[in-house]
Every structure is written in structure tokens, then in C-alpha cells.
Amino acid sequence: MRVTLNWLREFAPVEGSPHDIAEQLTDLGLEVGEVTPVGSALGGVIVARVLEVREHPDADRVRLVDVDTGDGEALQIVCGASNMAAGDLVPLATVGTVMPGGMEIAARKMRGQMSNGMLCSAQELELGDDHSGILILPAEEVPGVPLTEALGLSADVVFDLEVNPNRPDALSVAGVARDLAARQGVPFTIPTPAPVGSGPTLDGAVSVTIDDPHLCGRFALRGLGGVRIGASPRWMAQRLIAAGMRPINNVVDASNYVMLELGQPTHAFDLDKVRGAQLRVRRVRAGEQLETLDGVLRALDPADGVIVDGDDVPIALAGVMGGASTEISDTTTDVIVEAAWWDPQSVADTSARHNLHSEASARFKRGMDPDIADRALDRLAELLVQQDAATLRPGSVVAEGNLPERVTVAVRPARVNAVLGLSLDRSTMVDLIDPIGFTADTVGDDLSVTIPSWRPDSTAEVDVIEEIGRMYGLSRIPRTVPVSAHPGRLDAAQRARRSVRRALAGFGVSEAMPMPFLAPGDLERCGLPAGGLVLANPLAAEESVLRSSLRPGLLGAIAYNASHRRPGVWLAEIGRVFETGERGVVVDVAESARLGRVLDGERDQLAAALAGAEAPTAVELLDVVLGSLGIGPVVLRAEERPGLHPARTAVVEVAGLDAGMVGEIDPEVLDRFGIEERVAWLELELGALLELVAPVRRARAVSRFPSTDVDLAFVVDDRVPAAAVRTTIRAVGAPLLQDLDLFDVFRSESLGVDRRSLAFRLRFQAEDRTLTDAEVGVVRQAIIDEVVATHDATLRA
């Protein structure tokens, strides 16, 4: 909403610099975005009379114009337009004038001819849209007079306000002035328009009926006769432009002016085009259509409200936009102007349904002041009568539906102070809100506050408390800090999640954050089964699936970096995945809506993609991650997984739980992403793992006695996992075996086909004594016997 300072002052004698006023408006919740001076450039523009228009000797497209600026002398101007003739009065920007765009007018040669100023179009002066030629001024003006004086214009300041959806009243100059006057403690008044009627009365000439009283609470009409469609006065055009609207003609402009001023949209019908001179308000019937003022033929919805004529044909879309068939034209002479109160929800729905958002619908859907319609119509008539653009027909035609009731709210002063953190007395509260129309009566200890008609958002005690706080000034409320009875902390899982992030970084893995949306086919491209939740209203098909895997995002990021000559990038993500499969079945949403989880399939995962690395590096990363969480034991079970290298992948089992997978991305998948390096892959159900984290890790005493190292190399079949041999050694070696390290893997034909040597270093140590050679020898032999027997192994000498 844009308001100007001069306009505000028509309602209240507000004071202060534009900067101070902007601060006050912002503090009132009417945030000022920009403060723009307008009209100041007009200072150097004067009225000039055209003496002669001559051809330019060296240019076809420009003219030489001699003008008289009041001293009778001829001043030569070079001009690109040709719509003026000798005798016309035109605006001349004299040398030194700074135009609205910032250009300074100078005396200079154009194509060899001196130009001593610039003749201006309406657009150049910000007085209208017209840039087809120089603005021709009324013949009665006097050369040499400043244009501002001639046209009744003035320098002004525009405040661009951000109006919150709960403040329909502030979508008007008067509403903004009311708040500002209250803050400044100056009187606020809306002048009562008093247009004088003449000619035949409207009563009986036009009829109005409301079929749906819920849709329309009030429908009021005024009649205008002898209408002469033409341009609006310049001062009005200037204000409309300052407010961001385009001047069109005097009737439309006056309607817009009144809407900006008072907040009430009005609509003018060409009475001759309203069949039967009858208007009726009802809901749409199946199959009805309407061509709206924007020239679009719209199929109407039965829930839409319409105004129909005597033939029961829609001629306007209620509260949103008028129809083309009754639009006023240059030849219109008889007009009826309507101001109504429309059901906000109906207007909001219609506006959304047709994706048609007008200045009118923006106001109606927030809730119109039910008491303002007649005042707005009178003001509109007054403006047009003053301009001599029409006469007002005596009488008015009004139909009534259901208007909102006036609301009275009980307000407890103690509650006001308790919410705001203030200690205001009751009369101070009353004084704060009285100037903005909230009138309060004392009832016992409490206040009975009557809500003003223009504040439909206020319906409860807390709404009034908000107004008291707003008028008092939120910035003036003394600051206090409440103290929690409980200490602030992260829980064990939150701390562990941070440990994982640091462990990843320490390992050289950076954290990525791809968008969680996928395109259809992204999962299949990764070799994964199709799935993921589908969005009902995505903006683009590429963002229509909610991911069920972190893989597409990370591989996409690897490919992106590779294509920017950054191969070998190691990335990880911790994020949510969503499943619709068996794990993702929605759990009794209807019941759990107020209780628990929505989707069983929404889980926190960790995934890492290490470009240029092979599966063993991912296993190392797995150890690092699990080490940072302090959980185990972990078992790797070689198993094929979709999209991963079939011979280099294992399922990760942590504490008996399938917690993810580790290995390498299937080279075929990499091909599809255009990734030329191998990519090691780790994927963990982080959410589940975090639940295993112990809040405290217990220390294990470090033995003070010497340890003994024994090296054993076993030759086993390739199919026997090292982990299996390790498990056997650990089982037999307990409790003296403190450490077990696979330090060498060796393949050779001499060992046999598909066989390899696994060399372990075993460290034995007791907590309470120095081990003897004999003790170690017994355990060593037991281990050898068991490994040989269990794994078809031979001991390498």
C-alpha cells in the first residue's frame, strides 16, 4: 500500500520529517519499505506558449519549437514530438531542472541547433501514461507560471507500506492516518462528503435484490447522470500514480481514488447496458460464463458469487472484477455505482479459483468495513460533481444481507499486563486504543471493548491486548529474561550426530546438501527400485519425487564437481529419506495426527560417496564413523545390493541390526552419471544407530603387565571372509588376546588356486600378571587348531 504525506494530512495534522513518520509507521506495524519524494522535479517546469514549429534543417525526426515563457521572447527548443501547434500551451522543463529519472536539463546543441530546455509529455512529468506526444495544457493557463501552480500539483512524499493480512483497514490512506494520528496524539477525522443531488431520482429507477444474504451483506447504489467521460484532474492523476495506479478516465479514477482513500472498492456500471435496470446478487449456476474487464472469458464455478442483470445474466464477478458487457465507455452518460460488503471467504475462494487478484479482491477477502459503503459512494459522487464530470441523482438504492455483528470483547486489565509484561493502569489502556476506534467501557474490574467495524480481525481478548501493545510500542516494553528450571543441553543422540559429522570431516569427507527432490527415473538411474513419495503439486517434474535414497543427490554432486574439473571429491550427507514401501506404510495417520509419527518410512540416513576411492576406503570410513559413535560389534556380510558393485559390497550389521551397506557404486551406474572414477559408497541408517549410542562410555583398564606378540599366517580359501577367521581367533583367544591385526594378505600360485594367506599379529596380555611362554603357547596352539579345523586352513610356516 502506497500513501502520500499530503493525502494523510487530509485526515490528520500529522507532523515530523518523512524519516520520522516512516519510523513511527514501522513501529506501528505498518512497515515502510521505501520513502520516495515525488513532484519535486516539477519545480523547474513552467507553462510555455508555442510560437512556431519549424523543420530542423538537418534532421527529419525532430522539430525546432519557438516558445514564449512569459517574456514575449522566442526561446528555441529542439523537440522530438510533433503534436503541438502554434498557440498551444505546453510544459517546459527549463535549463537546470532535474527530471524524475535524474536527468538534468542543460542548454545544448542537438544536430547543430541550440535547445534551451525540454518540452515534456505527461509520462515524463509522472502525470500519466501518455508518452505519445507533448502534454497540451488548458488554454486558459498563463505562460511563465510554474506548472505546479497551473495544475494544482505539489511536491509530496510517498510511503510504501507493507500491510499485514490482518489489517484490511490499513489498505487505505484514512486507515493509515488513523494509526499515525493516534501515535502522534493529533486529531483524526474523515471529512463527511456532502454531494448535492439533482435531476431524476434513482429510487424506483433501479432495483437490487440479494438472493444469498451470506454472500453479500450490503449492496448500495448511487446514480450519476450527465456523465462526461474524460481525463481526471492532474492532481488526482498525480496521486493515483504516486499510489501505483494508472489513470484511465475520470469515473474509473474517482472510483480508484475512493478505494485508496477509504478502502472501499466501488464499481461503476453503464446503466444503459444493465438490462432491465435490475441487479441481483446470487451464486453461479452450472454452465454460466462471464467476460471480465480484463477481456478473459471465464467459466464460472457454482461457488462463485455474481451480480446478474434483469435477464439473469452475470455482469460482474462478486468482489473480484466487473464484467465487460456493462463497462463504461467514452460515450457513457448514465452510471450506477455500487459499493458492497462481500463475504471474505467467498471472494478469497473465487479469486484463488480464477487466479484473478484485483485491488478490490485484496480488500474484500481481508474483510471490508461494513459501515463504509455509503460514505464511499458519497465521496465518489462528490469528487465527480466537483469536477463537473457528472451530476448526482437524488436517492439511493440499497439491499441488505447478513452483515457481521458488532463485536464486544471482555478484557481483563491484569491479563493485558500479564501478557505484555507491563503494569499499565486501566485508564491508560483505554486511552491507548480509543483513538483507533476501540471504545472501552468499565465493567467491574474489567473492560468491555467494542471492536471498530473496520477491524474484522479482532474478535477476542488477545486481539485487544495486541492493539494495546502495538499502540504502547513493543520497543518500549521492558526486557526481562525468563530462566529455565532445567539446564540446556544436547541429548546423547544429538551429541553423537555432531561426532559423526566431525569424524567425516576428519576423514576428509565434506558435507553436501543436495535438494531432497528427485525427478522420476532418478532412482532407476542409480539402479534402485522406483519409489519415493510423489508430490501432488510440484513446481517442476524434476522436483516431483521425495527421495527414498541419498544416492542420486550425492552421485549428482560428484558428477557436478567432476564436470568442473574436480575429480576425487569425497562427499557425505546426513539427511532424511522417505519411503512408501513396506517400511513406509503410513501409520494410522487419522489417529496419530495428534500423537506420533506420520510416516514410518521417514528416516535419518548417512551416506558417503568417495570418488576415486575403492570399497576398502569406504570400510575404513565405516570404522571411523562407528568409532565416533562408540558402537559395535560390526559384522560385514558380503551381499549384492541394487546399484552397488556385486562383488565389492557388504551389508553392515551393527549389534545384530542391518544398519546399512558398504562397498562401491556399480560401474554401470557411474557410466550413467558420466563419472569416470570409481566411487566407494557407505550408507548407514543413522537414526537407528544413534539409538544404540550409550550416553556414557565406560573405561577399560589398561594392563600394566608386559604383552607378548605372536604372528600367525593362515592359508585359506578366497571365499572364507577374513572376518570369519578373525572371529574364530578372537573367540579362542579370549580373554588373553588383547589385540588382533591383519597385517598382510598374500596371494600366490604356490598357495593353491583361489587360496590366500592371511597374516595376523596377535597381542596377548593379562590384566593381573606377566604371561609365561607356556601360557601363550597353549592359547596359540588352540587358536591354530580351531582355525585349521573351522576354515579348512593351513598354517604357513
Place this chain on the structure above:
Amino acid sequence: MSGAELAEETRTLVAAGLARLADAPSSAEVRSIESELLGKRSRLTEMKAGMRDLDAEDRRVLGAALNQARTELEAAAAERLDHLAARERRAVLAAERLDLTEYQGRASTGHRHLVTQTWERLEDVFVGMGFTVATGPEVETDWFNFEALNLPPSHPARSLWDTLYLDTTDLDGVGDQQLLLRTHTSPVQVRTMLRAVREGSGPPIYVVCPGRAYRQDTADATHLPVFHQIEMLVIDRGITMGDLSGTIETFTKAYFGQELTSRLRPSYFPFTEPSAEVDISQPDGSWLEVGGCGMVHPNVLRAGGLDPEEWSGFAFGFGIERLTMIRHHVTDIRDFITNDMRFLEQF
């Protein structure tokens, strides 16, 4: 010869020996000189053997001279050996010379995402202020995302959020519930209240809720359809707007710096009343809008199972990306989701 003459000879021998030791080029040479001067066949040993032929006074003079000669020569040899050993060690180490500048810029750790770093920093500030951290699901019901937050169906303010809905036609058990991607982290407020009531763990509630939020929005330099928010929720007895203002001021100083301040400006959110925008002062005197806040609306407290006459509270929420952009001078929000290493590795 007299003792004095013999003593004089020792001094001559010592002087010559010292000179030779000082020039000895290697430890072997030092040992050879030492043996030549002090060994069994040396003149000094010979002189010591001949002492028994001298009288007592000459023997005393010569004995003293011989002792001093041996001490001086031994000390000089040891010193020369130390010197040579040090020189040899230095030579060995010199041969191991490395140009360390060759190794600069080779290794790096990974980098936590900048948004994560801000997230954790914010959590730390709030934990320091006595808050715990709560999270919730990103796929939400209409009830949690809107209705419970004082946004009943067809509330006009619902259009403030461009909501992404899920296609639930193939999902079991949804019934007529609408599922959506939460448009803010505020559903966690009500979830937290309900859990506290159910588990008897509160109020008082002092939590922050960080997490992802979604909007039907096209990505540009300042918007993403997926972004992060964090919001603070306090529910206790006697909580006031002054508490809200003071807590935000404490946070402002803790996060942005002691020299900055905050202000509240009346605004509108359906789930709080009174509502306000939070501005933070800038060094140049202007104000920067960082988030929204307000006193928890009585209807929201009721949805959370709490009696608004007994409990009151406030909420304050803002975008993590926006704060990150302000702090680190990031000019395009899309840098957070592109995962370009040239961006990630800066932080």
C-alpha cells in the same frame, strides 16, 4: 734432568698435543693422537715410569706436571671428539634436507556444510541460554502444520505459505488426512507440547526446533524450495512479551555480537499474538529483518493440550540460510545446494 726440567718438557708436549688435537680431522685421528701422547709407549708414560729414580721434591714436581698434562690432553681429546660427532650428526641431518614448501596445500580435512555450522552454532547459543533441542518429521499432517497452529481449513492466511502436498492416492491408512511437506518448523511446537503433557515432563518447556522446511517455490538467488529454520519455544507460568523481547536481545548479543541490538515491530502470524518481526541493528545504523516472533496464541496452547489461563509462552523463528548469508556474505542461496567443492571447502 731435574723435576723442573722434566715438568717443562711435559708442558711442551701438552702444547704440541693440544695443537694437533685441535686440528684432528676425524675421531679416529683424535684417538690415534691421544694414544700416541698418553699410551703405554708415550713419552709421558715413559716419564711417569722414570719417576721412581727421582728424589722426593723432583718426583712431586714432575707428578703434578704429569697429572696436569694428562688431564688437559684428555679433556682436549674429549672436546674434539664431541665437536667432531656433532659435526657428523649435522652432516647426516643436512643430507636429509626437505623443502617443506613443496608439501604445502596437499592435504585437507573434509568440511562440514556451512548451514550445519550455523545450525550447530545456533544450537550452542540456545543451549547456553538453557534450551534443549527438539526435532520432528518433515512429512506432516495438515493438522500439525496448520490447524493446530490456529490456521483452520480455509483460513485466508494459509495462502501465505505455498504448500507442497503429497499425492496420497496410493498410500494406505491416510484416510482423508492431507499430507504435506511442513512449511515451517512450527509443527514441532505442538508436538513438543503434546509430548511434554503425555510424558509429564513439562511445561516448563524451553526448546529450540531446528530443521528443514519446504515451500512451493522456484529456486533463485534468495529463495529455495527447501531450506532450514530454527525456532525457539518457551512455555512457562507468567511468560510475558517482555520475556520474549529480553530473550531475543540476549540471543542477539550472543549470536551477532555485544554491540548489536534488536527491536520488535508489530506483525501478524496466525500462531502468535501479539506477533512481531525481529530486526537486528546493523553497524551502519539500519535494521535488518531476521525473523518473526510472538506470544503463543491461546488456540495453539489449547491444541498442545495446555490451558492458556495457566500457561503462556513465546516463539521466535528464523531461517538458518538467511542468517548464514548475512554472517558469511553469501550472495546466492543456491550455493548451499549446489555442492560445489569450491564453495564447500571455504568453510
